[in-house]
Amino acid sequence: MNLEGVGDAVRCRAFPVTLVGPAIRWFNTLPQESITAFMDISQIFLAQFTTRIAKAKHLINLLGVTQKPGEPTRKFLDRFNDEFLEIDSLTDSVTSLCLTNGLLNEDFRKHLTTKPVWSMQEIQSVAKEYIIDEEVSQVVAANKRQLSKPPSSACPQVDR
Template sequence: MGATPSYHSILEVRLSKYFDKPTDMRYDGTQDPQEHLMAFESRMNLEGVVDEVRCRAFPVTLAEPGIRWFNALPQGSVRTFADITRGFLVQFTTCIKKAKHRINLLGVTQRNGEPTIKYLDRFNDECLEIDGLTDSMASLCLTNGLLNEDFRKYLTTKTSVDNAGNPKCGERIHQRRRGQSSGGGQQAAARLSSYSSDRKRGKA
């Protein structure tokens, strides 16, 4: 057997014939390594495999330049999956997505000629990239970016107050987060539809 980064105890473990190798997962050095690791760990947890199997299975998910990095590791240096995780994150640290700050939302404004519903959807998508975003901050940034002056006034007058006394702009337009679906865009569209209806009835 040729030189390999994996310790002999990893090479000696036998894979079950029922083990589903993660050949459909491919890391090519352009994605976020953290996301790849989380997806791999979820897959392995579903399979219910031990640490040694994770070590043997992980290289299967690597394309260039990932597999080149793994094969260049010192012989016998991989004893646990934690060894792989640490080295993998260090090697591809520049690909880790940087979380956006709440201040970035102030730059998301409605473009000239852009339909309000398109702006609401685009704003909601930006909210998905920001951790720790509060209702009041999202509402402030949303109304700040609106060119539709009438709709801005409508949102302001329709602002409700929660039990803690904090203002929130109707439904939580930024509710969605990565890996979740809350219909935030649909909620924003519903408020625009409500605004349009009120205008027709002369209430807005």
């Protein structure tokens, strides 16, 4: 897009269209009407993101994302996806391998290993079933624990 010779208003309106990922999330948190000129937005954008250039994420960052004991699969996938979005040029096979490596949910892991390559969209679709199953199991277990507790009585029993 060539914006040479256009005014600040056009540049300011066109700027967010060029943003993705963390940059658009950052932009959306700016206070309403805090930008009065294109120079304002360009300066605060550079101040926010030039320091991040040196911290480019690599595949090794994704390999480090593992499910913690007791962590729900939903939360793990959210963390994994956040890291995945920060890394450029990942193939489906590498992403699938990294996710499978980090999973503690054995049933989900077995499902992912039945097919060598999954796209993130396919993984998210399949994950829904395992997440629902896990969440239902947690509710059932909580209900069983609640039912196994002895009932407490407000008044102690008195022998007559």
